[in-house]
Amino acid sequence: MIDAGFTGVAVRVQDERGPWESSAGLRELGETAKPPTDGHIRIGSNTKTFAAAAALRLVAEGTIDLDAPAAEYLPGLGIDHGITVRMLLQHTSGIFNFTGEYYEDGTFAPGIAATTAGREWVDNRFRTYRPEELVRLALSKPARFEPGTDWSYSNTNYVLVRLLIENVTGSSLPDEMERLVLGPLGLRDTSLPETETGLAEPHAHGYYRYEEDGGEKTTVDVTRQNPSWISTGGDMISTTHDLHTFISALTGGKLLPAPLLTEMFRPHPKAGYGLGVFVQDVGPDGGKLITHNGGMAGHAALMYSTPDGTRTLTAALNYVDDASMSMAQAFQQATGALVQEVFGDGEADVSTTRPSPTDG
Numbered sequence: 001m002i003d004a005g006f007t008g009v010a011v012r013v014q015d016e017r018g019p020w021e022s023s024a025g026l027r028e029l030g031e032t033a034k035p036p037t038d039g040h041i042r043i044g045s046n047t048k049t050f051a052a053a054a055a056l057r058l059v060a061e062g063t064i065d066l067d068a069p070a071a072e073y074l075p076g077l078g079i080d081h082g083i084t085v086r087m088l089l090q091h092t093s094g095i096f097n098f099t100g101e102y103y104e105d106g107t108f109a110p111g112i113a114a115t116t117a118g119r120e121w122v123d124n125r126f127r128t129y130r131p132e133e134l135v136r137l138a139l140s141k142p143a144r145f146e147p148g149t150d151w152s153y154s155n156t157n158y159v160l161v162r163l164l165i166e167n168v169t170g171s172s173l174p175d176e177m178e179r180l181v182l183g184p185l186g187l188r189d190t191s192l193p194e195t196e197t198g199l200a201e202p203h204a205h206g207y208y209r210y211e212e213d214g215g216e217k218t219t220v221d222v223t224r225q226n227p228s229w230i231s232t233g234g235d236m237i238s239t240t241h242d243l244h245t246f247i248s249a250l251t252g253g254k255l256l257p258a259p260l261l262t263e264m265f266r267p268h269p270k271a272g273y274g275l276g277v278f279v280q281d282v283g284p285d286g287g288k289l290i291t292h293n294g295g296m297a298g299h300a301a302l303m304y305s306t307p308d309g310t311r312t313l314t315a316a317l318n319y320v321d322d323a324s325m326s327m328a329q330a331f332q333q334a335t336g337a338l339v340q341e342v343f344g345d346g347e348a349d350v351s352t353t354r355p356s357p358t359d360g
Contacts, residue, residue, distance in 0.1 A: 001025075001338075004330040006319045008035035008204050012240035013342050014248070015311040021240065027318075028205040029219075036202035038239045040189060041316035042227065043301035044294025046243065047236040048158050050181060050190075052089050052276020053250055054173075055161055056260050057180040059085075063168050066263065073164045077132075078139055082147040085164065088157040089275040090268055096141035097154035098134045099233065112137055112229065117323035118210045119218075121297075125225040128195050131159045134231055151270040155233030162232040173232065185249050190238040197224045199237060204318040206298020219320055222297050234296050243303045243314040251290050252309030265290060265307065282343050289343060293335065297321050302335060304343070313342045 001009045001024070008025035023035045058064045064073065066086045070093075071079040080093075087093040100111040112134065113120065138156040145152070162173050169176050174192040182190055189200075209219045227235035238246075249255055256264065267279035280289045291304045295317075302315040315338070319327050 001317070001334045004334050005327060006317050006330070006334070007207065008318045009315060010035045010037050010039065010204070010240055011313070011315045011338070012037070012244055013311075013313050014244050019244075025318075026204075027202075029207065029221075035204035035316065035318060038189075038241045039316065040199045040201075040203040040237050040239055041301050041318075042199070042206070042234075042296040042299035043236050043238045043243065043303075044230075044234040044296040044299070046238070046292050046294045046301050046303050047192075047232055047234045048294075049250070049276045049292045049303070050177065050236060050246070051158050051161050051165075051173075051232050052264065053246075053255055054177050054180045055085070055089060055165060056256050056264060056275065058165065058168065058176075060257055060260055064164070070160060070164060073168050074160065077135060077160075077163075079160070080143070080147055084147075085161075086263075086275065087147055088160050088164070090151070091153050091157055091271075091273060092148050092151050092268065093154065093157055094143040094145040094147050094150065094152070095154055095156045095160070096138045096144060097152070098138040098156045098159070099230065101141075101144065101152075101154075109141065119212070122208055122210060122220050122222065125222060125229075125297075126197060127229070128226055129228045129231070131163055131228075131231045134159050135163065151268045151273065153271070153273075155230065158232040181246070181255065184255070185245055187238070187242045187245060190236065190242045190246070192236055193227055194235070195226050195228050197226050199223060204299075204316065206296075206318050207320040208297055209320050209322040222321075223299075225297065227296070230296065234294050238301070240301075240314040240316055243301060244312045247290065247303050247305040247314070248309040248312050250309070251305045251307055282339060287344065289339070295321075295331070300331070302338070304339060306343070311343065313338065 010023040012021040021037045023037045027033045027035045067084050069081050070083050071081050083093045098111045101109040205223045208222045264275040278291045282289050293302050298321045300317040304313040
């Protein structure tokens with residue numbers, strides 16, 4: 001993975017033989033130390049799996065109806081009444097992605113200014129965005145399709161999940177996440193930073209590279225940033241150990257009753273996406289993995305588990321991000337090789353979230 005161009009990587013595997021962890025590459029450019037094997041990392045879109053688990057815990061409590069119109073829980077926002085809570089969790093709402101929308105014909109509709117990649121993102125990385133601000137921008141744009149008729153990955157869906165949880169409980173998402181997920185599992189190194197810019201030690205450093213008008217390339221350490229620009233699309237911080245504890249507990253049935261876990265792991269036919277997780281085929285024997293990956297401006301995290309939680313792979317990557325997503329192909333190839341090594345024979349489908357400053 002280092003040969004492929006990543007600055008550093010820390011990997012944790014847990015199976016019937018217990019845990020194995022190691023790291024390679026650099027914790028920080030210009031230094032010699034390796035990344036910490038269990039350092040703090042911005043986990044990007046793995047945040048969505050945590051948010052989905054919290055929402056489904058509220059479904060189990062009877063606070064939320066999975067198939068009720070989301071507008072009933074989010075009055076005043078003007079959400080299409082045909083959009084259900086399930087559609088938000090599964091990315092079938094059709095709502096515009098506030099970080100920018102890629103269309104099948106190759107065109108791109110930009111979202112908030114924070115995700116206009118390049119120097120503008122670097123210069124504005126400490127600005128605070130309110131979740132409602134992100135949602136209102138998305139709702140001001142044309143919907144991608146009628147609710148429930150297609151699938152398209154949209155960070156807006158999970159900002160709406162955040163607001164929904166806060167509206168129905170009367171508590172902040174950090175407080176509810178602590179009550180519903182982090183506390184019960186003892187995840188002391190996992191947090192929702194909201195507008196906090198730093199990472200607790202130890203951690204590896206993430207970078208962003210942009211090109212000046214004259215063609216000169218500048219690389220900036222963006223480890224410190226205000227993650228409110230992505231909100232619940234990808235703002236959480238965790239460690240490889242906590243990610244293992246979370247995904248193994250989730251798949252092992254420790255967070256949700258069996259019927260809801262079945263709902264969560266039922267994939268949409270277009271993308272293999274359940275409710276906050278990808279359900280991925282691996283190997284020729286019909287094996288499955290429960291997974292979500294995520295990238296956030298120089299940091300990325302991997303999270304894989306067998307459906308019974310007995311074998312997991314979690315990893316933290318730090319790298320130099322850029323507008324061209326030059327690490328995207330290397331990310332897919334390296335992830336595929338890693339999944340093969342851990343989970344067995346056959347060719348894995350690794351078309352999950354790529355590390356990108358606009359993907360979460």
